[in-house]
């Protein structure tokens with residue numbers, strides 16, 4: 001405390017405020033029953049809810065509002081090839097002839113976005129069935145959360161440049177690769193093993209390989225947060241249902 005050197009601050013006006021958030025590969029179902037994938041990173045979690053910031057013209061937004069279902073697949077360090085393959089693509093055909101007055105869709109056309117209807121084939125990622133929702137999970141992602149749409153908020157209603165939506169989804173079921181689980185705990189992720197891919201100002205990063213310091217907050221037992229999340233029984237219920245239907 002008090003020993004940090006404080007450099008001089010200067011006023012600037014950044015065009016983007018992407019300070020560093022995890023890369024999520026959202027899967028949704030297209031109208032023809034195939035699956036779309038979109039990389040995005042305006043995402044944060046509170047309890048078992050996730051807020052997603054997405055363009056209204058994205059195929060993901062269109063699918064999510066229509067079907068109310070998605071899977072939040074988290075990309076990890078090592079998956080940057082797949083993320084870059086999906087970057088500047090869209091499952092929305094409208095990009096091909098987007099007119100100047102179409103906002104973000106025109107931005108995409110002008111910035112070289114390609115229409116790609118088969119994102120799984122294009123990225124080489126592997127679809128696997130979900131338990132509770134129709135969109136496939138992505139096998140390569142170490143964490144996959146099946147989720148359901150609960151709320152929609154139109155952002156920037158006070159501004160001329162609008163067309164962005166905040167979507168609240170509820171996590172129904174979580175799957176993780178066994179190698180990121182915390183030993184000795186049924187329901188914990190080991191942050192020493194989990195290596196999220198982070199997008200900061202459009203660039204891709206990993207986290208430092210170890211904690212920078214012990215955390216005072218982490219003295220709270222994770223189970224204290226359970227009332228804001230899913231009950232442990234939820235997972236068992238699905239397992240029982242699957243056993244009964246097999």
Ligand SMILES: Cc1cc2nc3c(=O)[nH]c(=O)nc-3n(C[C@H](O)[C@H](O)[C@H](O)COP(=O)(O)O)c2cc1C
Nearest residue numbers: 038039040041042054055058059060087089090091
């Ligand atoms: C790493 C990364 C992060 C991105 N983050 C977002 C985001 O948070 N919100 C958003 O609307 N688009 C984001 N994009 C752009 C979307 O991928 C883009 O809108 C895409 O066309 C959506 O695909 P879709 O139209 O098939 O849904 C991001 C792209 C990349 C590569």
